[in-house]
Every structure is written in C-alpha cells, then in structure tokens.
C-alpha cells in the first residue's frame with residue numbers, strides 16, 4: 001500500500017466513452033495525467049478528448065491518445081499498451097474499467113452470452129494486465145530509484161455483484177467475482193515488485209450500463225434505491241489511487257450488503273432468493 005502522486009502520470013483507462021471511465025478520465029486530467037482513452041465508439045472518445053483539452057491548457061494533443069476498438073480483441077489491447085509506450089514512454093496507472101452486463105435467468109442463457117460477458121469483464125482485464133506488467137515493473141523500478149513520478153498501480157472496476165452474486169446476473173456475477181479472486185492473488189504476487197492493485201466495486205451508478213446490456217430477458221425487482229453519479233465514483237477512485245487502497249466500495253448500500261454477507265451469508269441468500 002503506497003501513497004502516490006498522480007501528477008503527470010501515464011495512464012490507460014479502458015471503457016472511456018461513457019460512464020465511470022469517462023468521468024475518471026476527466027478527473028485524472030485535472031492532475032495533468034497523460035491519458036490513453038479506449039472504447040469502441042470513436043466519436044465519443046473524440047468528444048471526450050476535446051473536452052479534456054479545452055478544460056486544461058497544460059495538456060496538449062499528444063498527451064491524450066485515442067485507441068478505438070473492442071477490448072476483447074488481442075490486437076486492440078496490444079495497440080492500447082503500445083500507444084502508451086510510444087507516446088508517453090511507459091505506463092504508471094492501468095485502469096481496467098470496460099464492462100458490460102446481461103439481465104436474465106441462467107436457465108435461459110446461451111454460450112454466446114456467457115462468453116461475451118466473461119470476455120469483456122474478466123478475460124480482457126486479466127490479459128490487459130498481463131501484457132502491461134513489464135511496463136509497470138519498469139515504472140516501479142524507476143520510482144524506487146528516484147522517488148519521483150508516480151508509483152505504479154492497477155485498478156479493476158468490478159462490482160458489488162463481484163462480492164455478492166445476484167439473481168438474473170449470474171454470468172456477470174461470475175465474471176466480477178473472478179476479478180476479486182484474480183486481484184487478490186495478483187496483489188500478493190506483485191506487492192514486492194512495487195505495483196499496487198485496487199479493486200473497485202461500484203453499486204448502482206447512473207450510467208449507460210443499463211441501456212447497453214447484451215440481454216434483458218428478465219430482471220430482479222429490487223427495492224427502489226438511489227444511484228450515485230459516475231463523477232462521485234471517479235472522485236472516490238482517484239482518492240483510493242492516491243492512498244494506495246486495496247478495495248473500494250463507492251456505494252453505501254453496497255457496503256451494507258457486503259457486511260451482511262460476511263456476518264450472515266444465509267440471510268443474504270434468503271433475501272436474494274426473494275428477488276429471483
């Protein structure tokens with residue numbers, strides 16, 4: 001757990017065309033971070049780049065790079081990393097944020113839905129991390145020697161459903177729970193190399209996530225609950241990156257659910273089955 005300064009850090013954020021990733025890019029631009037923005041919607045990324053450059057005269061065209069493509073594609077992930085190396089000379093912060101959901105009972109699922117959800121939410125984040133590790137280790141060595149710049153960190157956007165599996169979101173819960181297992185293992189493996197790992201578990205956040213789901217054949221009828229804004233989540237993530245936190249749950253009722261699940265998993269199972 002290392003406290004870090006984010007000023008001028010070299011950052012990759014996946015899933016930056018909307019929601020939490022977009023808000024995080026705007027927040028990190030306030031620290032003059034150099035950013036690689038990536039998602040499939042090119043015009044959204046161009047708009048975001050223009051907004052960042054208009055709001056911060058310290059950053060220039062070269063400081064904000066765009067890579068358009070599907071993060072589940074090996075070549076796109078490589079291009080994202082190579083862009084950071086070519087344009088910024090390396091990488092300090094990797095934010096694996098791109099994600100997509102599906103709402104429906106598992107008994108109605110098909111292999112295609114399962115593979116898409118696992119590919120985008122889990123495998124792409126793990127693979128992006130694997131190819132980026134050598135650059136993050138270089139950044140850690142440089143930081144150890146000079147004590148200047150940004151101590152490296154990897155952030156993963158998981159979900160409350162990565163801590164408590166929820167009905168109608170079985171594959172999504174599986175993917176996000178997978179991220180929790182992976183990040184805990186990775187954190188232990190790379191701590192001594194000087195790279196931190198943050199796992200973020202948002203609760204209901206007002207983004208395009210619910211419109212972008214790849215299937216909506218059924219949904220749990222949860223009690224009404226107020227979403228937080230992506231700007232709020234982004235501010236909390238930045239705070240956690242600076243502090244070197246291991247875990248962040250930026251949603252009050254999400255934290256309550258996690259505590260309940262720890263002390264009384266049987267009760268939480270009963271509650272979940274009411275909504276199935």
Ligand SMILES: NC(=O)c1ccc[n+]([C@@H]2O[C@H](COP(=O)([O-])OP(=O)(O)OC[C@H]3O[C@@H](n4cnc5c(N)ncnc54)[C@H](OP(=O)(O)O)[C@@H]3O)[C@@H](O)[C@H]2O)c1
Pocket residue numbers: 014015016017018019020021038039040041044069070071072097098099100101120157158159160201202203204205206207208209210212230
């Ligand atoms: N909103 C919530 O309530 C909530 C709760 C818990 C966790 N989360 C997690 O938070 C993260 C961000 O989601 P959000 O709420 O900000 O939703 P969002 O507004 O829908 O943003 C999702 C981002 O991921 C990108 N993306 C999706 N599939 C992609 C693919 N195959 N290749 C490349 N990029 C892809 C989207 O860009 P393109 O469509 O342009 O490719 C978009 O930029 C996700 O990991 C999500 O699971 C959200």
